[in-house]
Amino acid sequence: MKRIGFVGLSTPIYYDYRYKASRSEADLSSSPNPILEGAFGALLLYDEIWFLTKSLCPDNMRHLSYVRFLNEEGKVPEVDPNWLPDGDTIFHPTSIEEFRNSSADYEMVKQGAGIYWDAAADNHTHGIKIGEAVLGGNSWSLNNVIYDILMTERLPNNVELLTNSFSTRLFRSESSLNDQLKLTELLILENVPQFICPKGPYHPCVEEVRESAFLKSFRAWMNTEALSATGKEIKEIKDEVDSKLEEAERDLFLKFLAPKETYKSLGETLLSVGADALVPGSAAVKDLLGQLNEEKQKKGVRWQGFIVEARAKIRKS
Numbered sequence: 001m002k003r004i005g006f007v008g009l010s011t012p013i014y015y016d017y018r019y020k021a022s023r024s025e026a027d028l029s030s031s032p033n034p035i036l037e038g039a040f041g042a043l044l045l046y047d048e049i050w051f052l053t054k055s056l057c058p059d060n061m062r063h064l065s066y067v068r069f070l071n072e073e074g075k076v077p078e079v080d081p082n083w084l085p086d087g088d089t090i091f092h093p094t095s096i097e098e099f100r101n102s103s104a105d106y107e108m109v110k111q112g113a114g115i116y117w118d119a120a121a122d123n124h125t126h127g128i129k130i131g132e133a134v135l136g137g138n139s140w141s142l143n144n145v146i147y148d149i150l151m152t153e154r155l156p157n158n159v160e161l162l163t164n165s166f167s168t169r170l171f172r173s174e175s176s177l178n179d180q181l182k183l184t185e186l187l188i189l190e191n192v193p194q195f196i197c198p199k200g201p202y203h204p205c206v207e208e209v210r211e212s213a214f215l216k217s218f219r220a221w222m223n224t225e226a227l228s229a230t231g232k233e234i235k236e237i238k239d240e241v242d243s244k245l246e247e248a249e250r251d252l253f254l255k256f257l258a259p260k261e262t263y264k265s266l267g268e269t270l271l272s273v274g275a276d277a278l279v280p281g282s283a284a285v286k287d288l289l290g291q292l293n294e295e296k297q298k299k300g301v302r303w304q305g306f307i308v309e310a311r312a313k314i315r316k317s
Helices: 039-045 093-100 102-112 142-154 174-181 206-210 213-223 231-256 285-289 294-299
Strands: 004-007 014-016 033-035 048-051 067-069 128-130 133-135 159-161 185-195 262-272
Touching: 004 142, 039 048, 039 185, 039 206, 039 213, 093 142, 142 159, 185 231, 206 231, 213 231
Parallel strands: 004 048, 004 159, 048 067
Antiparallel strands: 014 033, 128 133, 185 262
């Protein structure tokens, strides 16, 4: 079973209006280039990346065989953007307040994401046509996070929502984790190599490492054994993956990637949660999200997917 990351309306942190992407059919008036936090690392740690639409995909990733666009395939789950649960029924008030202060950290997150060029970075797109709806990417929109959660719930069980330094705040308030989430295990990789340039986060040198037997096995493990692994087993896997990523960086990435375009990050993946705790904040959210399939009821839902937090990033000298 493949490990799949989902990029929704809330996932890209910024959109570059200076170095634009090629125009897609969904773009109604402009085509800024999406900036994805930690995308180079996600290419290593996921078999496929699914985008709601090409308008949310960095320009230099759009040709990749393991990148898919749900709207172009006619596979967008049915979610009515005009009827969304109120954020207060899902997330803890502390989390919402912190999320709504995202704009105050604009520069910090921009620097942490490795944006070294003169990007005209904004947090939102203009109109994007998805079916009959006109939507928009926006990393500071609470409704977009909720919309993406609903989307992820309706996608296969091996699909994880990719979050960012802003939306992560909704999932990580101390009160939410302690009182609501019933967190089972969290896998934290400490040395995820990252790369970014004005066209996006892709570089061909990622392919050799991405196709290594070890990372293929790791991605398979994440979808199967990880959910029932002990804390000791998870630590052993984490240490081995960190070691392999450092080896790949030393032996391959640094030969091809300019220092100003690279950095390291933390990558966190929520492995499992209690069956009644789909997202922090309220057990009643299960009724709002609709029926879960049996597999998701049994395993819980990994809403957080791959998380990269700006405050944890370490720039290379």
